[in-house]
Amino acid sequence: MADQIHIEQLELSAHIGVPEEEQAEAQRLAVTLTLEPRRGFGDVRDELANTIDYLALSRGVQEVAAARPRRLIETLAEEIAAYILSRYPVAQVHVELRKFILPDTAHVAVRLWRSA
Secondary structure, X not given: OOOOEEEEEEEEEEOEOOOHHHHOOOEEEEEEEEEEEXXXXXXXXXXXXXXXXXXXXXXXXXXXXXXXXXXXHXXXXXXXXXXXXXHOOEEEEEEEEEEOOOOOOOOXXXXXXXXX
């Protein structure tokens, strides 16, 4: 198995939903990211420049989510994956995006895997 960086349930805020009334207020979402860096941890040599700055990445993902309204969480999940792959040295990313909208459920989620 390749080395991985895992970010569990990063809180996001986004205007998202099909009906207009659902988009009226920003909703709480949570994203879990698993990143496979291009460089293995054995090559990091205790230097941030040799790995992925997960604080900067997390803030960037939050900005992507807040940037504009969307109808579907599938769309936002794709945009998050594209953002990460275009800006960070990642060979592969797994995105699980959770939305807390349906009654009688913990959450609804979409999952995707994308490669550079």
